[in-house]
Amino acid sequence: MLVFSLVSVILYLVLRVVHVYWVRPRSLEKQLRKQGIRGRSYKLFHDDMKEMSTSSREAWSKPMSLNHQIAPRVLPYFHQMIQKHGKVSLGWMETRPRLIVTDPELIKDILVNKNGHFVLQPVNPLVKLLQLGVSTLEGEQWAKRKRIIKPAFHIEKLKCMEASFVTSYSGMIDRWKKLIGVEASREVDVAPEFQKMATDVIARTAFGSSFEEEKLFELQRKQAALSREAYYGFYFPGLRSVGHFY
Template sequence: MEGSIFKALVFSCVFLILYCVKRVVYTIWWRPRSLEKHLKLQGIRGTSYKLLYGDMKEIKRFTKEAWSKPMSLNHRIVPRVFPFFHEMVQKYGNISVFWIETRPRLIIADPTIMRLTLNDKNGHFQKPPLNPLVDLLTLGVSTLEGQKWANRRRLITPAFHHQKLQGMVPAFSTSCCNLIDRWKKLVTHGSHEMDIMPEFQNFSGDVIARTAFGSSYEEGKKIFELQKEQAVLVIEASQSIYIPGLRFVPTKKNRRRYELDNEIKSILRDMIQKREQAMVNGESRGDDDLLGLLLQYCGNQADHNEMTIEDLIEECKLFYFAGQETTANWLTWTIIILSMNPNWQHRAREEVLQMCGKRIPDLDTINHLKIVSMILHEVLRLYPPVTGLFRHTRQKTNIGGMSIPAGVDIFLPTLMLHYDPEYWGEDVEEFKPERFAEGISKASKDDQMAFYPFGWGPRICLGQSFAMIEAKMALAMVLQHFSFELSPSYTHAPYNVITLQPQHGAQIILHQI
């Protein structure tokens, strides 16, 4: 009897070991080779699969080399921001393949196929599976799929309707006035040198805090600081091989990642509880900002699409991070580029002063600032905060004449499309706001849509109108009160760290008007 049990245990152990070996071989060798063959048979060229790492070491090497030195004062930024991907497209064409660990990643730099991919309404292209340590920073609606994503987006969308945005203008004005007053105090002797990047981060943080959460920047400051530290650790995790279960090993960095996440959640949970109490006491209507609006859907048993408090916390985390980073970087690059182009700075200032003098612009004035709008769109083309989008095939999919098997990552390098001379002309690397004189749809050649700073299709950024109003008001008020030029200490070095940023800061010299 004991011998039979022993044999059964040995057999079970051998079977388990063979099964594990089979799974490992399938995952790290047979499946990658099968996907590689499938793509190559369709004429899709690219790098060959390398065991476990794929092209991660090459990507790091290219990036480290490109970012080790600044560039001259021009807008030929793609080779520096995307050194590896630029090389791939130059060598293999607008549709090519490389490898991240054991998964192939298809670069699609063709605007037609890019648009089809982003416009997918059938769920064939979804967000790629991420390292769970990366998810700590960006959860919420941006990572949901299917019906859950549709329900959540439906709940959030009313917060960005025109009427709601109109009601946010006083909060925008308050944040802008605070920024202008602070700068005036700094410019005590007619001019002052400063790094405007942290200035705009503080400003956009204040806007987010006031419009979405009914508080000021000082109350949300701790969240922003924690998220900055979290972003550094997230980037590091995304550049390392993901080993299942490794995130639970209590290393120093893993402990810090979860400490940060817990601390951010704790602050937001406290903020939510205070708002709930204010709503119970009748001190808040509940629909006057994003937090109040979403709280109405928490624990509503009559609504099968209800949100939990944990869901709400994730949405708050996402809005704090995405809302601050994108607009702050957009405004930073705008001031840098207008410092490089004083003629356009002068034209924009003249427009603002003609429309409203030195009064605080209202929404109607903002909507009629054509030159300011053209400038902001051209800056978005040259320096979009988000430089690329990612998708993943969960099932075999046909698009643009290609058959893409399940398990393939898709990389849509929108920055490259913004710099493609086929769609923007041979002067593509020049700052020419007049491209947008007739609007976005007619900006690129032959009216071909090649402008995706906010994405496209069903998942297009909900906050784009919010961001545009915020950016136009801030730029208009800066132009009313200051002229500016690049400081001799400024170093032109765009690089991508989740968003497109100046690597060594954005030093300018302010002159009060």
């Protein structure tokens, strides 16, 4: 009897693994193909992450041309998928199909949809712990958080912030002028400059002072870095409790 039970459990686990890692993804892919959606085929234990990392390294290793076509630089993998497969392309995140949508009408339908058909994809529990913004919430939690922050983005409130915006922008331009000095031209890395400007704007509008909350923003940057590590890492349920057994 014990042997039969053990065999049954092993058989169930094997069938479960086969269903999760092969049958279900292939079935979902087949349904999406029937709807005319093109993209990458599902491969066992091989999702988009490696290609995303490779394409990003290749794009960032080359000088960026001076134009407004930033997609090949910022999101090279998605840009390649769209160029190859169309405005709605199929990719994979582990065993989950992922649609890359660039059709404006479809994007609008997704963003304004209130029927519950479009839900957030499951994420690593560590990411949920570290990243508790509106973008990660759903249902009543999302609605409650939105009600709290909505007044801050009212047009009249934003108009009152105009002076703070101008002060921060002027400060950034003055810094650039000092960097250039008497030279006719000079290369400036604008990424940290814009980050500094955004920090200054938030500090002025939310706290009424410039950079007095710098430590808070530094902690948020560290938190964002931890969230990225958790997003791309592996999560083992119950691992944090292992230490309690010793």
